[in-house]
Amino acid sequence: MKLRMAKLPWIGMLVFGLTLLWSSIFIDADDVSSAVLDAETERIAVMAGARQTVLAIFSADGAGGGSGVVISSDGYALSNFHVTSSTGDVMQCGMADGRLYNAVIVGIDPTGDVALIKLLGRDDFPAATLGDSDLVGAGDWSFVVGNPFLLATDFQPTVTFGIISGVHRYQYPSGTLLEYTDCIQTDASINPGNSGGPLFNSKGELIGIVGRGSFEKRGRVNVGVGYAISINQVKNFLGHLRSGRIVDHATLGATVASNAQGRVMVSDILESSDAYRRGLRFGDEIISFGGRPIRTVNAFKNVLGIFPQGWRVPLGFRHEGKKVDVLVRLRGLHSASELRALMQQMPMEPPPEKDRKKVPSPRKESPREPSIDDVAEENLEPEGPRPDDFVKKRTGYANYYFNEFERSRVWEAMSGHGNFTTVAGAWHFEGSLTGGGRFALDLDDAAARLTLPMDEVLVTLTDDASRSLDPPGSGGLLLTLAMWRRLLVHGPEDFGQVYYLGTSPLPGHDGLVDVLVGLYAGIECHFLIDPVEGDVLSVEMFPGEDVDPCRLRLSDYQAVGQQQVPHRIEISHGDDIFSVLLLDEAVLESERGRP
């Protein structure tokens, strides 16, 4: 650089002059390079943007609360379960614009300590951009925004700055329920009141939800060790949270322990688990899980913690010297009643990590949680519609209003494929089997019949729907097809009971898909639906608990009259593909005869 300078002395002189001018204006500027000043300017801009998305949350009666962050312009926002559990279903949120908004609870994940809420009154809320927390590493700059100790009576949030101290941290359940898996550790100050607020990366992207600190003998104030729930975990649960349900975490149905060689081995396994049915046994070595190599028990628990109940997750293990790769369906961690019972035991605030003998603090008064009483009177007029119109109580749900809302949304998307209620008569399909030969398939409200080259299978659908899982080996193909037709023809209102589960991955499909669950005559059916196109991509029929479902993969949609009908139906059960039906003729009759 010295050489270049010698060749371009006039540039040097120009910059020299500018620098003199600069330093005469700004006293300290001669100690600071322009790059540092630029970085500072950029950082200020990033933080100014990020602050707009942050909430100070209070309960409707003005008692305690915490922080939150808006993630969509229509007002969905994230916080901690341990924050919203103390505020009730309706809360008030102050934003950096100095205004107070009404908000309602949407869905909760008590185990993961996440809550989704929705602000009311605007469709243009400033929203944070979700980052990719798997790209976060130790040493990255990060900042936390929130309302510690209610420092801001005008809702202007506090920004604290630090670095990422570690990633993929595992923190044991504290108290009864809250388990922080795969979380991000930061040395940015996190204090009471920061709970539920955002952790941002240097670009201002949301990478985590702050929720916990290592507090021990020094009282409940920052000790430079704070934890945030990774945003990638939240993304996995977001669809479920939007369902308005009380969302559960998952277990493999097996426990693991590390042996003397540092390998992670199956130390116990439930024979009723999907993992067992996929071949996992006591003593097998876990090699990978959820796409990550597994070398410690913590790493295994981290993976387990980031997926909702029911998802199928890749598992690699060594069984009798042979490496096996499977997709394993995760079981619920709690039963519905267990989850409710545990939630009632939940303390309003997570206790310190370990109850140790505390050294007395010189300050008698411990830092208190924010209270709306501290807020200036004129700010206490929440805007927007009446929040009670957005709350519906129902057992098992945080807010059933949002389940109905999402179910309607999905059904509307499905209607893009045609209104099947007009073709409620007999359906007749013909085509070829991939193994050779022809088939014919007849479906109506009363029965399902499959005619194969050598065989004919009939399942009648009386009121106490038949439990026949014919044809043998399919896991219940005819019943599954009948359930599929039933949903399309009768709709979610008349199917039986239908609720919106959330979102799920689907092998061979990019991104997450919507899942509707239909319950009819003791049968549980999962309908996996493309959130944009509205195609039913897959149907999974569970004839009972702890049994492999019959899975249909529906593709090659083509128009038949006014409706779109899949022309390829792949049937699988357990580890095997049972058959593939390729349709070349499809007739959908209206109830009174041909359309």
Added chain:
Amino acid sequence: MIKHRSITLSPRNRRATLVHVCRATIVLGIASCLATRMFASEAFSEAIATTQPNVVKIYGAGGFRGLEPYQSGMLVSSEGHVLTVWSYVLDTDYITVTLNDGRRFEAELVGADPRLELAVLKIDAENLPHFTLSDAIEATAGTRVLAFSNLYGVATGDEPASVQHGSIAVVTNLEARHGVFETPYNGPVLVLDAMTNNPGAAGGVLTNRRGELLGMLGKELRNSLNNTWLNYAIPIGELAPTAEKIILGQYEGANTDEPRVQKTDYPLTLDMLGIVLVPNVLERTPPFIDRVRPMSPASEAGFRADDLLIFVNGRLIQSCNALLDELTYVDRADAARISVMRAGQFLEFTVRAVVDDVEEGR
């Protein structure tokens, strides 16, 4: 010897500063066209990547009464020498060291200097990444630093230690003798503006932003006057001479395992000195004095109840059993140099058994 390279932040003369800014403006102006992101994430990644392999997790005694059974340490030789703080965690025959790559080793205590609160462990391994103590540099106030430790035991196996950032607020001497901080160490410390000295962090690494070794994080210290906690590191320069001697086997009296030349036929006993230890109930009961008989040689020398015996004739004593064994090498006719720890202070006494008692003893 330790190379000292000081970094000064004193103001340069104005002309030099302007030339510097002028250059920097051009260089960085060009650079900023490509990327203005000094704020960007990779700021510390190199320093962290080179430092983490040298940081180890140490597990040992404790686990009750708020005493965490773990601390941190750093590799200081390719053959597996680990520098850490001397603490109750090492008060066991079963010290485990977990490397950054997840490998676990049984470690032995090679030596310790309680006055510096320093200990050196050894694991049976080769070709390890490590810090070279003589490369450590001297730091001054204002230096921006990274602290690496396994605070709160959050990392296990191959999970890397926690990293925190901050600045050196001041380089000062601990006022240990005034009883403000309970530690025998009263040399210079690097006081930090970051919350680094948490449970389990002791023995951790302090580097500058380039990953160059500056200090070792000390034990948790609470200021008894104002009840605040001190965040600090001990400069490597204070520790290196002793640590290097221990590693070379040249540290007088530090080695606990070196065989003694010869036992004496007429050994000294505690009874002769008037010292009664706490009941020896554990395999490694720390050798605390339970009581000192009035008018006894120990009483006159200045021993008191609750003193923890550290050295006998310069040899490190870690348990009641070790003390009793050590005394079998001390002839009752000779004076014994016995060092104790009392309320964080390190005291040394010379005591000799009364001859009459000796006669009677025979």
